[in-house]
Amino acid sequence: MxxxxxxxRQPSPSQLFCLQAAIAIVLLSLLYWVSVQHWAGEIDEGxxxxxxxxxxxxxxxxxxxxxxSTSEDPDNRRPLGYFGxxxxxxxxxxxxxxxxxxxxxxxxxATLGHHADDMPHHYRGVAVRLPSGAILITARLIDGxxxxxxxxxxxxxxxLVIALVVGMASGALLNAAAARRLRDVRRAxxxxxxxxLDHRLPLSGRGDDIxxxxxxxxxxxxxxxxxxxxxxxxxxxxxxxxxxxxxxMRSGLESARCNTTSVAEYEQVVEAALQQSDxxxxxxxxxxxxxxxxxxxxxxxxxxxxxxxxxxxVIDFYEAAAEELSLTLEFKPCVPAIINGEADLLxxxxxxxxxxxLKFTPPGGAxxxxxxxxxxxxxxQVTDTGPGIxxxxxxxxxxxxxxxxxxxxxxxxxxxxxLSLVAAIARLHNAHVSIxxxxxxxxxxxxxxxxxxxxxPDASGDRPFSLNRTLRx
Ligand SMILES: Nc1ncnc2c1ncn2[C@@H]1O[C@H](COP(=O)(O)OP(=O)(O)O)[C@@H](O)[C@H]1O
Ligand SMILES: [Mg+2]
Numbered sequence: 001m002x003x004x005x006x007x008x009r010q011p012s013p014s015q016l017f018c019l020q021a022a023i024a025i026v027l028l029s030l031l032y033w034v035s036v037q038h039w040a041g042e043i044d045e046g047x048x049x050x051x052x053x054x055x056x057x058x059x060x061x062x063x064x065x066x067x068x069s070t071s072e073d074p075d076n077r078r079p080l081g082y083f084g085x086x087x088x089x090x091x092x093x094x095x096x097x098x099x100x101x102x103x104x105x106x107x108x109x110a111t112l113g114h115h116a117d118d119m120p121h122h123y124r125g126v127a128v129r130l131p132s133g134a135i136l137i138t139a140r141l142i143d144g145x146x147x148x149x150x151x152x153x154x155x156x157x158x159x160l161v162i163a164l165v166v167g168m169a170s171g172a173l174l175n176a177a178a179a180r181r182l183r184d185v186r187r188a189x190x191x192x193x194x195x196x197l198d199h200r201l202p203l204s205g206r207g208d209d210i211x212x213x214x215x216x217x218x219x220x221x222x223x224x225x226x227x228x229x230x231x232x233x234x235x236x237x238x239x240x241x242x243x244x245x246x247x248x249m250r251s252g253l254e255s256a257r258c259n260t261t262s263v264a265e266y267e268q269v270v271e272a273a274l275q276q277s278d279x280x281x282x283x284x285x286x287x288x289x290x291x292x293x294x295x296x297x298x299x300x301x302x303x304x305x306x307x308x309x310x311x312x313x314v315i316d317f318y319e320a321a322a323e324e325l326s327l328t329l330e331f332k333p334c335v336p337a338i339i340n341g342e343a344d345l346l347x348x349x350x351x352x353x354x355x356x357x358l359k360f361t362p363p364g365g366a367x368x369x370x371x372x373x374x375x376x377x378x379x380x381q382v383t384d385t386g387p388g389i390x391x392x393x394x395x396x397x398x399x400x401x402x403x404x405x406x407x408x409x410x411x412x413x414x415x416x417x418x419l420s421l422v423a424a425i426a427r428l429h430n431a432h433v434s435i436x437x438x439x440x441x442x443x444x445x446x447x448x449x450x451x452x453x454x455x456x457p458d459a460s461g462d463r464p465f466s467l468n469r470t471l472r473x
Contacts, residue, residue: 017167024163028156035152039145040124044105047126050078050138059132063091076112077141079123085133094125094137101127101135107142122146181210197225230420233399241283241401241415249276283415307337307346307371307378307448314350315369318358326363329354332370337378339448341429349425352418353382353444359414360406361386361441378448386441394435398423422446 057065066080070093073079081094089095093112103126111120125139184202191199200218203211249272256269315331322329350369357367365385372379389397393404401416419433422444426433431448438445 017163017171021160021163021167024159025156028152028159032149032152032156036149039142039148040105043124043140043142043145044126046140047105047124047138050080051126051128051136054136054138055130059130059134062130062134062136066092075141076121079112079125079139079141081135081137081139083135083137085135087135090134092137094139097135098125098127098137101129103128185214192221197221197228230400233401238283238401242280245276245279249273252276302340302342304338305341305343305346307339307341307380308333310343310346311350311369311371311380314347314354317351318354321358322367325358325361327358327361328366330366330368332368334370334372337371337373337448339378339429339450345425345428349422349446350380350382352422353446356418356444357382357384357386357442360384365441373450376450378450379445380448381436381438381443381445383438383443384441388440388442389435397435398433 054062054065063082066082069078069080070091076093079093081092081097082090083097084090087097094110098106098108105124105126107122107124109120110123111118122142122145123139124142125137127135127137129135181202181204188199188201200221201214203214203218205211252269252272256266260266260269311331311333315329319329354367354369361367361384367382367384370379370381370383372381387406389404390406393402396402397404397416397419400420402420403414403416423433426446429448431446433444433446436443436445
């Protein structure tokens with residue numbers, strides 16, 4: 001069966017203008033017609049009244065009556081004419097007969113001679129044959145009505161001309177403005193397409209629909225730019241991280257080929273090569289984990305969870321390790337903090353923060369995890385008593401493979417990917433990670449926007465997720 005596709009195209013400014021002009025013409029014509037009908041009806045009634053009045057008179061009194069009426073009307077506003085059965089003029093200012101004597105009203109122009117100005121004037125009259133055979137014409141001056149009609153026509157004409165001029169001018173201006181905006185957008189798009197990723201589409205500042213769409217496209221470009229910069233950073237990181245072990249492995253194999261003489265020496269070289277290849281493998285598995293986050297994000301079945309439960313699990317998991325390193329690990333919870341999230345990813349993010357704290361805090365130190373709410377936000381904060389992160393490097397540590405230079409010269413194992421994992425997981429949860437001035441050491445905060453009203457956790461105590469701890473760096 002064929003489907004019927006109905007589509008609604010928005011009319012162009014010129015089509016809208018034509019519609020408005022057509023409506024204006026129809027309305028003005030209607031006004032003109034109503035006005036003419038109105039005054040013509042009233043005048044006709046007066047004419048027929050006069051005919052009825054004269055008809056009632058005896059035929060021999062009619063000429064005297066007409067003569068008297070004429071003398072009472074010096075301005076010829078209501079002229080009369082009386083003619084014999086064969087059309088000969090008997091009395092009255094109207095001295096000529098119309099072409100038809102049919103009792104139907106008609107308009108005509110006449111100079112009746114008695115007027116002060118002696119100019120042609122507009123009349124509406126009716127000619128009837130009386131029972132005696134005589135012909136009677138009664139008429140009314142309609143100069144005023146005609147003037148009013150002409151005035152209406154003038155207004156209609158002027159309105160039409162004004163509407164045409166204004167409509168065409170505004171249509172041209174609108175078209176020019178739209179064309180200018182489109183041209184600017186096209187140029188900006190071409191610039192972006194040519195590689196200027198920092199460029200954005202121009203906004204008019206009017207906040208109209210085009211501005212709204214442009215802002216959406218601009219925020220999309222922000223995200224694309226961020227992703228591309230991330231990818232560039234990751235590529236540079238890969239090259240940097242893999243080059244050293246590869247170089248070591250190559251030079252080891254090279255020297256084995258030229259200088260090795262015994263099996264024991266060969267074994268030593270192979271062992272060293274294996275170690276370097278392990279390092280390379282570790283780097284690649286770290287990258288694989290970032291890809292896993294992206295995948296988890298697209299497949300993630302976010303569900304309502306209590307951040308407090310996730311943090312309890314993380315603390316349980318790292319408690320033993322902290323004890324082994326002579327560190328105290330403390331969690332200060334607040335009221336339940338419910339968000340829509342993916343528990344495994346959140347476990348991995350908080351786990352990475354605690355692992356860093358464990359790694360950088362000297363023995364005897366303390367690691368404190370807090371969870372608090374306020375201003376529609378929920379904040380998880382991990383504070384330690386270690387060396388902290390130098391201010392200049394606080395943004396850089398979120399880039400993949402970046403490791404800060406500690407003034408104390410602390411050296412640790414790691415691939416520099418943990419905090420970028422944390423930032424990626426936070427982004428998936430509409431949260432923001434930052435390093436704060438807080439404790440004596442490092443203070444990292446993950447701030448979640450509240451998405452739903454707070455509610456108590458399930459009384460059964462069931463956790464809405466299962467933990468799978470595969471995403472730690
Ligand atoms: N709690 C912390 N105390 C001090 N420095 C930290 C802390 N957490 C992170 N850093 C700094 O940030 C860098 C990046 O951290 P991360 O991405 O987890 O990489 P990694 O732990 O593999 O070095 C670390 O190398 C370290 O210099
Ligand atoms: Mg780390």
